[in-house]
Amino acid sequence: MEAKEILKNHVGKIIQLTDEQFDYFFSHFKIQSFKKGQAIISDGDTVDCEYFVVSGCLKSFFINDDLKMYILQFAMPTWWASDFNALYNHTKATINLDCITDAEVLCLSNGDRExxxxxxxxxxxxxRWRTNRGxxxxxxxxxxxxxxxxxYRYEELLKMYPELYNIVPKNLIAxxxxxxxxxxxxxxxxxx
Amino acid sequence: MEAKEILKNHVGKIIQLTDEQFDYFFSHFKIQSFKKGQAIISDGDTVDCEYFVVSGCLKSFFINDDLKMYILQFAMPTWWASDFNALYNHTKATINLDCITDAEVLCLSNGDRExxxxxxxxxxxxxRWRTNRGxxxxxxxxxxxxxxxxxYRYEELLKMYPELYNIVPKNLIAxxxxxxxxxxxxxxxxxx
DNA sequence: CTCCAAATGTGATGTAGGTCACGCCCCCAC
DNA sequence: GTGGGGGCGTGACCTACATCACATTTGGAG
Structure with missing residues (x-):
C-alpha cells in the first residue's frame, strides 16, 4: 500500500476529511527512507519534525552518562515518533531516534502541524486524540x-506487541x- | 481569587476566548468542595468527569493486589486530574482520586469537554496543549x-515542587x- | 563458504532497596 | 488530661536485579 493510503486510513479512523482536505493535509508531509541502523534524531540536534512510520521499525531512546540505553518507544507502522519534548519546546534533542530495520517514514514539521x-x-x-493515547x-x-x-513486564510487552519478538533483539527489549x-x-x- | 478567575487565567495563557465564549465555556463546569481524605474517584467507579483544582491538593493513585499504593500524580491548583484512561475509554476506574487537603475543584464532564x-x-x-504537557x-x-x-528522584521532585514538602507526608512522597x-x-x- | 561481529547464555558476586518488627513522637478528638 | 492513630525513624535480614567475565551461537558481508 502507498504511504499516502496508509496515512489516510490511519487518520480516517478518527476524523473525516474530504479528499481535497486530505490531499492538502498530506501535501505537508515529506517521505523519507532510512537504512537499518541509520539515525534520524541524535542527542543535541535541533528537532523540526515528527515522523509517521509507514514501514519498518524505529526506536526512540535515551543514553545516560554511563552510556546505558533506555528505550522510550518502539515505533511500528502507523505509529508516530520524535523527541516530542524538544519538538514542542524548541529545545535541543535529548532523545535519539533511529532505525531498527530499514524504514519509510512520513515527516511533518512542527510548524506545519501547528x-x-x-x-x-x-x-x-x-x-489531540493521538496525544491522549500516548x-x-x-x-x-x-x-x-x-x-x-x-x-511480568516482558510478557505483557509480548502480549501487546507480538511482532516485536521477531524483529527486535533481546538487548533492546531489555x-x-x-x-x-x-x-x-x-x-x-x-x-x- | 474566584474559581472562575483562576480557570480564566489558566486557560488564557494558552488560548484567547472572548468574554462571552469564556462564560459559555465556564458554564459547563460545576464547582465542588471536598474535605481532606475524601474520595473523588474510587476503583470500580464509572468515571464521568475530569477535575480542575482550584485550591487544595489531590492525589491520583493505584492500589495493587498487595494493597500497596503508587501515586501517579499530585494535583495542585491549576492542575487537572482524573482517571483519564477510564474517562476517555469509558471503562471502570482503576485509578483512585482523593484529597490530601481540603479542596475545591471545577468538574467538567467527558461529554461536555468533547x-x-x-x-x-x-x-x-x-x-491538546494540556495533554501534550502531561x-x-x-x-x-x-x-x-x-x-x-x-x-536523585526525591531531590528532583522537591526541586520541581517545593510546596509538596510541607503539604504531603513522606509516605505519600515515597x-x-x-x-x-x-x-x-x-x-x-x-x-x- | 568463511569469517567476524552481534546476539545470547551463564556463573560468581555485589548492592539498592524491600520487608518485617519495633519504638517514639505528636496532635487532635473526646 | 488522656488515649489512639498517623507519621516517622531504625535495626536485622532478604531478594531481585546489576555487574563483570567469559563462552557459545548465529547470521550476514565479502
Whole structure:
C-alpha cells in the first residue's frame, strides 16, 4: 500500500476529511527512507519534525552518562515518533531516534502541524486524540514499571506487541523494560 | 481569587476566548468542595468527569493486589486530574482520586469537554496543549524512574515542587517515587 | 563458504532497596 | 488530661536485579 493510503486510513479512523482536505493535509508531509541502523534524531540536534512510520521499525531512546540505553518507544507502522519534548519546546534533542530495520517514514514539521491544526479543526482533533493515547499508555507503563517485576513486564510487552519478538533483539527489549540483558536472558533459564 | 478567575487565567495563557465564549465555556463546569481524605474517584467507579483544582491538593493513585499504593500524580491548583484512561475509554476506574487537603475543584464532564472542543476550536487547542504537557512530563518521569536512584528522584521532585514538602507526608512522597517509606526515611539518616 | 561481529547464555558476586518488627513522637478528638 | 492513630525513624535480614567475565551461537558481508 502507498504511504499516502496508509496515512489516510490511519487518520480516517478518527476524523473525516474530504479528499481535497486530505490531499492538502498530506501535501505537508515529506517521505523519507532510512537504512537499518541509520539515525534520524541524535542527542543535541535541533528537532523540526515528527515522523509517521509507514514501514519498518524505529526506536526512540535515551543514553545516560554511563552510556546505558533506555528505550522510550518502539515505533511500528502507523505509529508516530520524535523527541516530542524538544519538538514542542524548541529545545535541543535529548532523545535519539533511529532505525531498527530499514524504514519509510512520513515527516511533518512542527510548524506545519501547528498550521494544519489551526486551518483544519478536525486535524487538531486528531492530534489531540493521538496525544491522549500516548499519555494514557505512558501512565500505564509507569505504573507497570513500579508495580510489576521484569518477567511480568516482558510478557505483557509480548502480549501487546507480538511482532516485536521477531524483529527486535533481546538487548533492546531489555533496554525497553529497564533491565539488563543478562537478567532478561535468565528469565526463562532452566532451574539450576 | 474566584474559581472562575483562576480557570480564566489558566486557560488564557494558552488560548484567547472572548468574554462571552469564556462564560459559555465556564458554564459547563460545576464547582465542588471536598474535605481532606475524601474520595473523588474510587476503583470500580464509572468515571464521568475530569477535575480542575482550584485550591487544595489531590492525589491520583493505584492500589495493587498487595494493597500497596503508587501515586501517579499530585494535583495542585491549576492542575487537572482524573482517571483519564477510564474517562476517555469509558471503562471502570482503576485509578483512585482523593484529597490530601481540603479542596475545591471545577468538574467538567467527558461529554461536555468533547462538545466544547467541537464547538470552540480554541478549546480543542487548549486540551491538546494540556495533554501534550502531561505526555512529555510522564515520559520524563518514566526515564528518570529507570535511570536515577531514589535520592536523585526525591531531590528532583522537591526541586520541581517545593510546596509538596510541607503539604504531603513522606509516605505519600515515597508512593510517588515508587519506593518504600523506610527507604525514603533512610536517605538522609546519619552514617551508621 | 568463511569469517567476524552481534546476539545470547551463564556463573560468581555485589548492592539498592524491600520487608518485617519495633519504638517514639505528636496532635487532635473526646 | 488522656488515649489512639498517623507519621516517622531504625535495626536485622532478604531478594531481585546489576555487574563483570567469559563462552557459545548465529547470521550476514565479502
Amino acid at each position: 498550521k494544519l491544526c489551526k486551518e483544519l479543526h478536525p486535524v487538531e482533533h486528531f492530534f 499519555y494514557v499508555a505512558t501512565q500505564k507503563r509507569l505504573l507497570s514499571l513500579m508495580n510489576n517485576n521484569v518477567k 533496554a525497553y523494560l529497564g533491565v539488563s540483558r543478562e537478567t532478561l536472558s535468565r528469565l526463562y533459564a532452566p532451574e539450576k | 462538545k466544547l472542543c467541537k464547538e470552540l476550536h480554541p478549546v480543542e487547542h487548549f486540551f 505526555y512529555v512530563a510522564t515520559q520524563k518521569r518514566l526515564l528518570s524512574l529507570m535511570n536515577n536512584n531514589v535520592k 508512593a510517588y517515587l515508587g519506593v518504600s517509606r523506610e527507604t525514603l526515611s533512610r536517605l538522609y539518616a546519619p552514617e551508621k
